[in-house]
Amino acid sequence: MSVILSLDNVGVRFNTAGAAQPAPAVDGVSLQVHRGEIFGIVGESGSGKSTLANAVMDLLPANAAVSGSIRINDREVVGLDDEALRSMRGDEVSMIFQDPTASLDPTWPVGDQIAETIRAHYPVTARQAKARAIALMGEVGIADAAARYGDVPHRFSGGQRQRIVIAAALANNPQLLVADEPTTALDVTIQAQVLQLIDKLRRDHGTTVLLITHDLGVVSMICDRVGVMYGGKLLETATTEALFANPAHPYTRALFAANPAGAPRGARLPVIPAEWSVESLREAELLRAAIGAANG
Amino acid sequence: MADLLRVEHLRKSYTSGRPWGRKPPPALNDVSVSVARGRTLGLVGESGSGKSTLGRCILGLTRPDSGAVIFDGVEVQALSGRALADFRRRVQPVFQDPFGSLDPRWSAGRSVRESLDCFGIGAPADRERRVLDLFDRVGLNPALAGRLPTHLSGGQRQRVGIAAALASEPELIIADEPVSALDMSVQAQILNLLMDLQKDLGVASVFISHDLGVVEHVSDEIAVMYRGEIVETGDTETVMTSPRHDYTRTLLAAIPRPRSSAPRRPPCPQPT
Numbered sequence: 001m002s003v004i005l006s007l008d009n010v011g012v013r014f015n016t017a018g019a020a021q022p023a024p025a026v027d028g029v030s031l032q033v034h035r036g037e038i039f040g041i042v043g044e045s046g047s048g049k050s051t052l053a054n055a056v057m058d059l060l061p062a063n064a065a066v067s068g069s070i071r072i073n074d075r076e077v078v079g080l081d082d083e084a085l086r087s088m089r090g091d092e093v094s095m096i097f098q099d100p101t102a103s104l105d106p107t108w109p110v111g112d113q114i115a116e117t118i119r120a121h122y123p124v125t126a127r128q129a130k131a132r133a134i135a136l137m138g139e140v141g142i143a144d145a146a147a148r149y150g151d152v153p154h155r156f157s158g159g160q161r162q163r164i165v166i167a168a169a170l171a172n173n174p175q176l177l178v179a180d181e182p183t184t185a186l187d188v189t190i191q192a193q194v195l196q197l198i199d200k201l202r203r204d205h206g207t208t209v210l211l212i213t214h215d216l217g218v219v220s221m222i223c224d225r226v227g228v229m230y231g232g233k234l235l236e237t238a239t240t241e242a243l244f245a246n247p248a249h250p251y252t253r254a255l256f257a258a259n260p261a262g263a264p265r266g267a268r269l270p271v272i273p274a275e276w277s278v279e280s281l282r283e284a285e286l287l288r289a290a291i292g293a294a295n296g
Numbered sequence: 297m298a299d300l301l302r303v304e305h306l307r308k309s310y311t312s313g314r315p316w317g318r319k320p321p322p323a324l325n326d327v328s329v330s331v332a333r334g335r336t337l338g339l340v341g342e343s344g345s346g347k348s349t350l351g352r353c354i355l356g357l358t359r360p361d362s363g364a365v366i367f368d369g370v371e372v373q374a375l376s377g378r379a380l381a382d383f384r385r386r387v388q389p390v391f392q393d394p395f396g397s398l399d400p401r402w403s404a405g406r407s408v409r410e411s412l413d414c415f416g417i418g419a420p421a422d423r424e425r426r427v428l429d430l431f432d433r434v435g436l437n438p439a440l441a442g443r444l445p446t447h448l449s450g451g452q453r454q455r456v457g458i459a460a461a462l463a464s465e466p467e468l469i470i471a472d473e474p475v476s477a478l479d480m481s482v483q484a485q486i487l488n489l490l491m492d493l494q495k496d497l498g499v500a501s502v503f504i505s506h507d508l509g510v511v512e513h514v515s516d517e518i519a520v521m522y523r524g525e526i527v528e529t530g531d532t533e534t535v536m537t538s539p540r541h542d543y544t545r546t547l548l549a550a551i552p553r554p555r556s557s558a559p560r561r562p563p564c565p566q567p568t
Contacts (some may be wrong), residue, residue, distance in 0.1 A: 044480060188550040188552075220552060255481065258484035259484075259512070260483075264489065265513055265533075266513070270484070271485050276481070278482075279449045279451055
């Protein structure tokens with residue numbers, strides 16, 4: 001099985017003006033994503049999962065220092081120049097985010113926004129791009145796509161907007177789709193539909209998906225393999241079946257136990273031990289800042 | 297046993313803000329529910345189903361177009377002055393993120409104390425101790441009473457919000473998405489706290505959430521809302537194991553549940 005995305009000892013540190021250096025947001029993550037699979041990264045807030053996703057696309061702010069190696073199709077992304085990044089993004093690799101409204105220009109017809117993605121990379125006529133955009137809208141399940149090509153985003157529901165964003169992301173048949181919490185803002189019934197759409201597109205086009213989520217339920221629905229992150233570190237990687245049947249890391253086990261779905265009704269939920277709690281991460285951060293302020 | 301809270305045939309429409317055009321569908325359309333003393337009613341539904349509007353109507357924060365909210369035998373809309381103040385003491389809200397309801401320049405302790413001052417609970421000299429007792433009660437280190445909300449984590453802020461709600465010794469708590477903004481590990485702690493409080497203090501609650509898994513865990517009864525109507529209500533066991541309404545079944549099928557043996561890629565539920 002060929003590897004499309006390979007991370008080797010990736011670290012991300014945000015440099016701040018203060019005297020205290022915060023802990024690295026991502027710390028020594030190594031993993032390999034195989035062509036055609038849906039790889040989930042699951043973690044709570046502050047685990048570094050979104051920072052990792054943004055590092056893959058090289059979308060981190062200027063004060064972020066990335067170390068280690070991120071290779072897409074055997075090409076190093078870390079330190080790649082702007083021109084090469086621009087041709088890679090939206091073509092070879094695409095990304096979708098949690099809030100589709102923020103990804104779309106509110107004053108622009110959605111169809112044109114999809115067509116723009118195509119024309120930015122390929123020398124096609126406006127007419128060809130439009131035809132392709134309408135076909136894509138149909139493929140992601142927008143009814144009567146040709147008639148809705150000229151509608152602006154606010155005429156669509158949240159779930160439809162996320163479908164439009166997915167259509168734009170898939171416009172150039174990317175080999176890798178990075179999806180950062182793509183269904184978190186959606187209702188559960190709509191979430192199920194969008195997840196199924198991602199799975200169907202993966203099957204039809206062989207797109208590899210790196211899915212970032214906080215929701216173990218989402219993972220169990222569509223991911224083939226999963227990595228669990230906490231405090232910037234990748235704790236374990238396993239196939240979805242193996243992870244759910246036999247979680248190896250104590251944090252993963254605690255995370256499963258804390259889920260009310262499946263626990264006996266009204267029973268006290270086992271609480272994640274303090275050393276693995278997101279609260280302790282925050283306390284440590286505050287403490288570090290206080291010490292930094294005292295020293296500086 | 298008489299119900300502590302009865303909601304009868306509640307209707308509420310919001311105007312679209314323009315005199316022309318289509319009228320939006322009502323947020324609440326003939327909604328009736330009841331909560332007995334010490335019990336928990338789970339209100340579940342998707343965004344726009346009217347569940348938060350119902351919560352606000354019960355709290356007296358939103359005025360319904362018609363219908364009645366009856367708390368302990370008295371109609372809430374008819375209350376004013378001292379009686380209304382007493383109602384507000386006995387029925388307290390807990391919101392999704394108390395960040396919005398805590399004054400950013402007030403310490404956590406002062407925000408909790410305000411409730412005691414406002415309702416004149418205990419002797420003024422005694423209130424400082426009561427605040428610390430409340431912090432202890434909700435599992436917060438009393439040393440955090442001096443902290444500003446920005447220096448508290450999401451779970452700690454939610455505990456402060458619960459402490460502030462408990463300060464007035466309420467009989468009914470309206471919890472609107474109280475754990476939705478929290479991480480799974482913190483969510484479990486807050487759910488445990490809410491269940492403990494109910495057991496120890498006998499507080500009744502209306503627990504509003506979009507997450508059927510959470511609602512199922514804490515509720516004695518469940519009411520499922522869809523487009524401003526209650527489509528199904530019953531005790532938790534019955535609703536979860538043998539849902540009668542199509543929408544409830546769709547909702548149950550759509551919940552992603554972590555489990556190893558589940559069939560992956562379930563059939564896509566169609567919107568009704």
